[in-house]
Amino acid sequence: MIVELSPRLLTWDDVDPARHPFDSASAPRVVRSLGPAHRMPCRPDPADGATRDGSRGEGESWADAMAHALAEHYGRWTVGWRWAHDEGDFDGGPVGTWCCPSHSVTTPDETLARVAAALCEWRAWLESLAGRFDAYPLALADVDDQRILWERAARNLILQVTDRTGCGSGWYGHCRQVLTWFLSRWGVAPGVAEELVDEAIGGRFASWTGPDAALVDDVAERLALSLRPADAVRPPPAPRRTTSRAGSRCVRPCPGRKRRTAPGTCR
Secondary structure (H helix, E strand, O other): OOOOOOHHHOOHHHHOHHHOOOOHHHHHHHHHHOHHHHOOOOOOOOOOHHHHHHHHHHHHHHHHHHHHHHHHHHOHHHHHHHOEOOOOOOOOOOEOOOOOHHHHOOOHHHHHHHHHHHHHHHHHHHHHHHHHHHOOOOOHHHHHHHHHHHHHHHHHHHHHHHHHHOOOOOHHHHHHHHHHHHHHHOOEOHHHHHHHHHHHHOOOOEOOEOOOHHHHHHHHHHHHHHOOHHHEOOOOOOOOOOOOOOOOOOOOOOOOOOOOOOOOOOO
16 A cells, blocks of 8 residues: 655545544554554664664654554554654644654654654544534535635634644645645535635745734635635536437337337337
8 A cells, every 4th residue: 555645635535534533542552553663763872973864764764664554554644643843754734742753763662652642643633623614514605695704714724723833844834734624624626725725825824934913814814705606516427318229129018019029129
C-alpha cells in the first residue's frame, strides 16, 4: 500500500471522523504492535556531528515507516500525526506533541508514547473541527439567506487555526485546508472550494504573522459572498435506459398473432 505522507493533501473525505472509527484508548497498544515499533532508530549523540546527521536520516526513514504502518492500520487520515507547529516534519500544523525525528526520537518507550500521543492529538483536532462544522448546518441552495452564517463560520475557523498553529512557519496552508474542508462538508465541490478559498485569502496570510481582525473579517466576508448554489457537488448522471434494437430477439408475444416460430420474428 502506497500512502501519500503529506497531510496537506488530505481531503475532508480522507479525515472525516464519521467515516473513520478510532479508539484513542487503544492507540498506544496499536502503535507498539506495528512493525516499526520493533525497529527503533538509534538516539543521536549531540556531541557527534557525523552520528547526528546519520541518525537524522535514520530517524526520518523510521518516521515514514511508522506513518505508513499507521495509515495501513487506521486509514490515510493518520498521516497528520507528524504535522507539527512551526518548522517540524511539515510546516505550520496543529500538532504540538511531535516535532521531528531529531527532536522527538529519544528512547524507544518515550518515542512510541510520543507517536501515540501525537496521533490522538491529531484525531482530537479533527473531531473538534467536525463539531465546529456541524454547529453551522448550512445548505448551498439557501446560501442567499445564510451568508451571514457562512461568514461567521469562516471567521471562527480562521481564528481557531491561528490559535492552534500559533501562526508559525506555513500556518496558512492548514488554514486554507480547513476552510476548504468546511466548504466540502456542506456540499461545495472540492475543486471549487479550493478556488474560492484561494481567491478569498488572496495570498495575504504570511508565516510568523497572525492576521489582524480586519483581514480575518475580509477573508470570511469574501468567501461567503463568493458562494453560489451552482457550486454544489453534482450527482452522477443516472444510468441510461436500454431499449431493444432492430434484429434483437423478440421475447414478447405479439397480441392477436401466433407465437413466433423463429427467433426475432412474429407471425
